[in-house]
Amino acid sequence: MRILSIESSCDETGASVVEKKDGKIKVLSNIIATSSDMHASTGGIIPENAAREQIKAIIPVIVEATLQSKNLDNSDFQSDKKWSLARQILKDEIDAIAVTFGPGLIGSLIVGVETAKTLSYSLEKSLIPINHLLAHIYANYIDRDIDEIKFPFIGLIVSGGHTDLLCFKSHNDYKWLGGTRDDAAGEAIDKIGRMLDLPYPAGPDMEKRAKKVTAPEIRFQSPMIGSKDYDFSFSGLKAETMRFVKSNELNEDLKDQICYATQKAIFDVLVKKTLDALKEYGCNTLLIGGGVSANQTLMEQFKKNSDIKVLSPQIKYATDNAAMIGAYALVNGEEKSWKEVRSNPELYFA
Ligand code: KG4
Ligand code: ZN
DSSP, X not given: OEEEEEEOXXXXXXXXXXXXXXXXXXXXXXXEEEOHHHHHHHTXXXXXXXXXXXXXXXXXXXXXXXXXXXXXXXXXXXXXXXXXXXXXXXXXHOOEEEEEEESSOHHHHHHHHHHHHHHHHHHTXXXXXXXXXXXXXXGGGBTSBGGGSOSSEEEEEESSSOEEEEEESSSSOEEEEEEXXXXXXXHHHHHHHXXXXXXXXXXXXXXXXXXXXXXXOOXXXXXXXXXXSSOBOOHHHHHHHHHHHHTSOOOHHHHHHHHHHHHHHHHHHHHHHHHHHHHHTTOOEEEEESGGGGOHHHHHHHHTOTTSEEEOOOHHHHSXXXXXXXXXXXXXXXXXXXXXXXXXXXXXXX
């Protein structure tokens, strides 16, 4: 089965062609346009601007993903020819279209969902609506044998918008164990990064800076590390860091120290509660997803526990992308008519 998948929940516009063959998920193309640079100048995402950028990017990104899936070079064609060729490829070779229908920014989501519905209607293909959060976890199925991942497993989503822990007994039988009560882990990293004048999004730069620290000098509290639940809270850490930044003169070394202390405070609580969940629910497999899983220090902290199998996606499938939407669709998607699908910005876990 071959799928065109579309992701437009925030500031990335993604399209991908993904295939299931011999029990494996293969990505034939994965194109992403991002308006991240524009949001860097405002220090965060302005939803209206993100939606406008989605509109500009969506068709070119779909056309490019379609052509690349056949190893055709986009630059070989005149633009009107490109679209008719892409349309023909989609018509002849794609079995269904998958699209993120939530959660996310309403304006951004609508662009992807309505484009997918139009394609579904005009090409007469079924539509597979996908929960963006579950797709972050299912990014781990890419390039793996589907049956290699054994139930039950714990799923940890750590992204710019979400921090959630789930236990999966099967694809359709999962339980949400807890999540952030305020800021997500990535959001805290980005906001603290802004206090330090780091480029947006701050995760990669914070990781580089933290790695330079060999003798940690400061320490921030790990929020809720002692609470007997699976919830998180990162807004207090932001306030603590802000107080520290205001009462100290920043230089590059101190910024590195703050990055180290921030990561440690966030990662210690993520790792502790995830290990607790693995134990309580009798799981020895952990699937991590979301942009923060690109952080090697966090992954090393998990991988120290040799009795659990820790899976994380390749970096290009960890941050927002359409291949993970296709992966979920191929592993556990439900085909619908375009008439049944609507954007749902508030979507969470059923
Ligand atoms: O999953 P994602 O692309 O978007 C959402 O669905 O939210 O995650 C983006 C987040 C940003 O907060 C970014 O700072 C963080 O992932 N991130 C990282 C790293 N790379 C990206 N955080 C820590 N270390 C990294 N290397
Ligand atoms: Zn995401």
